[in-house]
Amino acid sequence: MTAGRKVLYEEVADRIGGMIDSGTYRPGDRIPSIRELSGQMRVSANTVMEAYALLENRGMIEARPQSGFYVRSTILEPEDRPAKREEGEGVAPSPVILDEVSLQVMRNVSNISLVPLGGSIPNSDLLPALKLSRMIASESRRQPLQSISYAPAKGIKRLRAQIAKRSISSGCPLSPDEIVITSGCIEAMTLALQAICRPGDTVAIGSPVYYTFLNFIQWLGLKVLEIPSTPKEGMSLEVLTYAIRQTPISACICIGNFNNPLGSLMPDEKKRELVRLLSRHDIPLIEDDVYGELSFGAVRPTALKSYDEKGMVLHCSSFSKTVAPGYRVGWIAPGRYYQKIKQLKTLFNIATATPTQMAVAEFLANGGYDHHLRTIRRVYARQVTQLRDSVGRYFPAGTRVSRPEGGFVLWVELPDRFDALKLYEMALAEGIGIAPGRIFTLGEKYGNCFRLNAAFWSEEIERAVKTLGGMAGGCFE
Amino acid sequence: MTAGRKVLYEEVADRIGGMIDSGTYRPGDRIPSIRELSGQMRVSANTVMEAYALLENRGMIEARPQSGFYVRSTILEPEDRPAKREEGEGVAPSPVILDEVSLQVMRNVSNISLVPLGGSIPNSDLLPALKLSRMIASESRRQPLQSISYAPAKGIKRLRAQIAKRSISSGCPLSPDEIVITSGCIEAMTLALQAICRPGDTVAIGSPVYYTFLNFIQWLGLKVLEIPSTPKEGMSLEVLTYAIRQTPISACICIGNFNNPLGSLMPDEKKRELVRLLSRHDIPLIEDDVYGELSFGAVRPTALKSYDEKGMVLHCSSFSKTVAPGYRVGWIAPGRYYQKIKQLKTLFNIATATPTQMAVAEFLANGGYDHHLRTIRRVYARQVTQLRDSVGRYFPAGTRVSRPEGGFVLWVELPDRFDALKLYEMALAEGIGIAPGRIFTLGEKYGNCFRLNAAFWSEEIERAVKTLGGMAGGCFE
Numbered sequence: 001m002t003a004g005r006k007v008l009y010e011e012v013a014d015r016i017g018g019m020i021d022s023g024t025y026r027p028g029d030r031i032p033s034i035r036e037l038s039g040q041m042r043v044s045a046n047t048v049m050e051a052y053a054l055l056e057n058r059g060m061i062e063a064r065p066q067s068g069f070y071v072r073s074t075i076l077e078p079e080d081r082p083a084k085r086e087e088g089e090g091v092a093p094s095p096v097i098l099d100e101v102s103l104q105v106m107r108n109v110s111n112i113s114l115v116p117l118g119g120s121i122p123n124s125d126l127l128p129a130l131k132l133s134r135m136i137a138s139e140s141r142r143q144p145l146q147s148i149s150y151a152p153a154k155g156i157k158r159l160r161a162q163i164a165k166r167s168i169s170s171g172c173p174l175s176p177d178e179i180v181i182t183s184g185c186i187e188a189m190t191l192a193l194q195a196i197c198r199p200g201d202t203v204a205i206g207s208p209v210y211y212t213f214l215n216f217i218q219w220l221g222l223k224v225l226e227i228p229s230t231p232k233e234g235m236s237l238e239v240l241t242y243a244i245r246q247t248p249i250s251a252c253i254c255i256g257n258f259n260n261p262l263g264s265l266m267p268d269e270k271k272r273e274l275v276r277l278l279s280r281h282d283i284p285l286i287e288d289d290v291y292g293e294l295s296f297g298a299v300r301p302t303a304l305k306s307y308d309e310k311g312m313v314l315h316c317s318s319f320s321k322t323v324a325p326g327y328r329v330g331w332i333a334p335g336r337y338y339q340k341i342k343q344l345k346t347l348f349n350i351a352t353a354t355p356t357q358m359a360v361a362e363f364l365a366n367g368g369y370d371h372h373l374r375t376i377r378r379v380y381a382r383q384v385t386q387l388r389d390s391v392g393r394y395f396p397a398g399t400r401v402s403r404p405e406g407g408f409v410l411w412v413e414l415p416d417r418f419d420a421l422k423l424y425e426m427a428l429a430e431g432i433g434i435a436p437g438r439i440f441t442l443g444e445k446y447g448n449c450f451r452l453n454a455a456f457w458s459e460e461i462e463r464a465v466k467t468l469g470g471m472a473g474g475c476f477e
Numbered sequence: 478m479t480a481g482r483k484v485l486y487e488e489v490a491d492r493i494g495g496m497i498d499s500g501t502y503r504p505g506d507r508i509p510s511i512r513e514l515s516g517q518m519r520v521s522a523n524t525v526m527e528a529y530a531l532l533e534n535r536g537m538i539e540a541r542p543q544s545g546f547y548v549r550s551t552i553l554e555p556e557d558r559p560a561k562r563e564e565g566e567g568v569a570p571s572p573v574i575l576d577e578v579s580l581q582v583m584r585n586v587s588n589i590s591l592v593p594l595g596g597s598i599p600n601s602d603l604l605p606a607l608k609l610s611r612m613i614a615s616e617s618r619r620q621p622l623q624s625i626s627y628a629p630a631k632g633i634k635r636l637r638a639q640i641a642k643r644s645i646s647s648g649c650p651l652s653p654d655e656i657v658i659t660s661g662c663i664e665a666m667t668l669a670l671q672a673i674c675r676p677g678d679t680v681a682i683g684s685p686v687y688y689t690f691l692n693f694i695q696w697l698g699l700k701v702l703e704i705p706s707t708p709k710e711g712m713s714l715e716v717l718t719y720a721i722r723q724t725p726i727s728a729c730i731c732i733g734n735f736n737n738p739l740g741s742l743m744p745d746e747k748k749r750e751l752v753r754l755l756s757r758h759d760i761p762l763i764e765d766d767v768y769g770e771l772s773f774g775a776v777r778p779t780a781l782k783s784y785d786e787k788g789m790v791l792h793c794s795s796f797s798k799t800v801a802p803g804y805r806v807g808w809i810a811p812g813r814y815y816q817k818i819k820q821l822k823t824l825f826n827i828a829t830a831t832p833t834q835m836a837v838a839e840f841l842a843n844g845g846y847d848h849h850l851r852t853i854r855r856v857y858a859r860q861v862t863q864l865r866d867s868v869g870r871y872f873p874a875g876t877r878v879s880r881p882e883g884g885f886v887l888w889v890e891l892p893d894r895f896d897a898l899k900l901y902e903m904a905l906a907e908g909i910g911i912a913p914g915r916i917f918t919l920g921e922k923y924g925n926c927f928r929l930n931a932a933f934w935s936e937e938i939e940r941a942v943k944t945l946g947g948m949a950g951g952c953f954e
Binding site for chain 2: 141148187216324
């Protein structure tokens with residue numbers, strides 16, 4: 001009987017496996033649920049469960065929480081080694097010179113009239129627009145005079161207290177007095193760079209580099225040292241260590257959690273090591289943690305700031321990816337640079353707008369932020385998989401896609417001869433936005449790569465991916 | 478009969494004149510109305526009117542619109558010539574080095590726990606807090622998704638259209654597409670300076686200089702050329718012309734209307750000449766027009782921008798003085814620097830917060846902004862006179878006070894041996910804020926001057942002025 005049962009569930013597994021092999025079920029497709037299949041095949045639920053376990057072991061299907069079983073994507077991840085090194089990379093700081101092509105591409109990437117696979121913008125439909133509108137209304141009416149008056153340069157106390165309260169979950173309990181509210185994370189980071197660096201100084205940063213950083217680093221007259229990074233664990237500490245010995249570095253910028261564009265998540269031990277390495281050499285670390293709250297796993301990863309023992313980590317984040325981009329509410333916990341940052345904030349625009357600070361504070365206190373986060377994490381996790389599957393389905397063999405554990409961007413890598421800029425141009429002509437790899441570096445790398453935004457998902461987007469995949473074949477040199 | 482009547486109104490005039498001379502009525506006091514006096518003295522209203530006309534001619538009383546007749550302040554205005562020239566002034570650009578005393582004073586000037594005679598902050602009680610709270614509420618609820626989403630870098634269209642519509646009143650009809658919304662006027666001005674100047678460049682600016690400008694000019698690594706100014710007409714074009722021939726100047730900053738701190742109002746002909754002079758030498762002019770709407774007269778003065786023929790005037794303003802400082806909504810019409818300014822705005826903080834832009838746009842469209850402006854102009858006009866009278870009453874002989882026709886700051890000048898920094902320190906100990914002259918220059922000038930804020934008026938403030946006046950005698954060297 002036992003032998004018979006075995007044969008039975010193996011038979012079930014072979015039947016489904018055959019349908020996958022023949023393309024009836026394609027990567028990313030949902031296969032029948034246990035109940036459905038046991039009904040259709042008139043076998044017990046147990047039998048189906050064992051069959052699916054077997055298929056999982058064979059790597060053909062995967063369970064997705066609260067969703068069912070899916071044909072596992074056969075698409076490969078990029079190899080977990082840095083992109084091939086260029087002559088002098090990680091040693092020679094480079095002045096930021098963005099050519100006209102790159103600038104033009106950067107402008108187009110977030111063009112809202114395109115199918116939104118280009119910019120790393122969050123999906124507004126997932127954001128708590130109605131709740132926030134009610135809260136900005138009630139807070140302004142409750143305290144009309146306060147709401148039209150200047151906030152302190154460091155920001156209103158209630159908001160700083162809420163942020164401090166939440167900071168425990170990222171492993172670094174902050175006090176409200178360590179925080180300065182900014183007009184978004186970008187402002188936090190530009191203030192940080194201006195507090196630390198003088199023109200001509202060098203900033204070390206994981207490569208590929210989020211191109212917005214290149215923009216403001218260029219404007220500030222700084223040089224960039226690109227540190228090779230891997231899609232799993234981020235910046236290479238070996239190269240960074242080597243670079244620190246070779247050349248003076250004034251600051252390091254790092255997106256430790258769900259890096260944009262790589263998706264990498266630096267392991268805790270490596271985070272600790274990075275902070276130690278830099279602080280041993282008195283190099284301040286500017287942390288961008290805007291994706292930290294968007295973990296697909298159960299636990300929010302630690303902030304680099306949580307390993308900071310000398311006040312040398314300037315932790316920057318915002319509510320632009322999770323609550324309201326248009327509110328322009330972000331913050332910085334700048335450690336020993338606190339006074340300088342507060343002074344610069346005053347200098348450039350006095351303070352962040354008051355009503356939006358009040359509304360975000362109220363939302364954090366009484367808006368169910370954690371519940372909201374759980375929802376959008378789930379959606380982004382699903383969409384990242386859907387987009388990944390979709391690329392796997394429509395793109396030429398040899399295409400590799402990152403497999404991030406949080407955030408909402410994917411890094412796509414094709415064979416060397418692939419020209420992502422050409423794909424970008426063809427896509428643009430079809431009204432589809434993508435972010436070609438060359439805008440993520442000052443060097444000659446990533447010409448075969450591009451970044452996709454998974455914040456949105458619809459049939460239109462799937463069609464766009466199909467279109468892209470179809471055009472990709474024509475983009476090889 | 479005619480002779481008899483003459484004697485009668487002269488008698489009435491002499492009677493009231495005598496009461497003024499003897500101190501029964503003091504400068505700034507209201508004297509009886511025409512109706513009251515004609516009743517009290519049993520003479521015709523016509524007789525009183527003629528008597529008051531005579532006293533007005535003698536310079537003893539003045540009519541104040543919608544308020545009555547007042548004993549004219551005997552306090553002098555500062556002489557209408559620039560403060561005494563220093564060696565090399567107007568010729569030698571100076572790097573901005575703010576000493577610790579100045580920085581400390583600047584921090585204290587706007588300390589909200591002090592009697593608010595120090596900072597040039599508007600009076601929140603005069604601002605339309607309730608109306609704005611209703612409008613930010615209704616706008617956010619009407620368009621929840623738009624309100625949480627990024628605004629374009631240049632700002633939301635409706636707000637730009639409203640600002641453009643109003644620009645006609647300042648003599649320069651702008652199109653919405655010439656305007657970039659900023660987080661207040663300070664941000665507009667720092668963006669302007671960054672678009673135009675590189676570190677080491679020289680900026681010409683009327684002296685005394687609003688100290689906030691010195692702060693950000695210092696940070697940007699620019700040099701300052703202080704151009705002597707008069708309390709009536711502002712910056713000396715003779716000195717500016719001379720300076721342009723002597724030294725390269727990269728930009729000029731000018732508050733043409735109701736200058737802070739002098740109160741000067743540049744006449745139209747001089748404005749035209751200034752713009753022509755600068756544009757002939759290809760020097761961009763950064764205009765700060767935040768006080769333009771606060772004219773005490775019937776007409777809003779022209780903006781410098783209205784004389785701009787070559788796109789060389791960068792017109793900066795905000796709603797911080799008239800609507801809501803905490804909303805951080807300002808704008809810049811940067812002429813030929815439009816693209817650069819928009820790019821810099823994106824670079825530093827992407828865009829200005831959306832809900833506050835929406836609320837201000839709605840207020841401009843449907844909030845009765847003009848009616849509101851008429852109200853606050855009247856209040857500020859009254860308070861400026863009250864504060865001026867009060868200084869005249871309590872300060873030592875020889876004290877001179879500016880007589881601005883708009884805005885809400887007064888510039889007070891005492892004899893040379895007076896030490897305004899000493900008064901500032903004594904005032905601070907009494908919980909009273911004033912802004913001593915030395916923070917308005919990089920040179921050694923204005924040690925005998927200070928600025929007062931007339932945005933607030935109460936018995937407490939009058940007592941504070943009395944206290945200041947009493948202490949002033951002890952501040953002579």
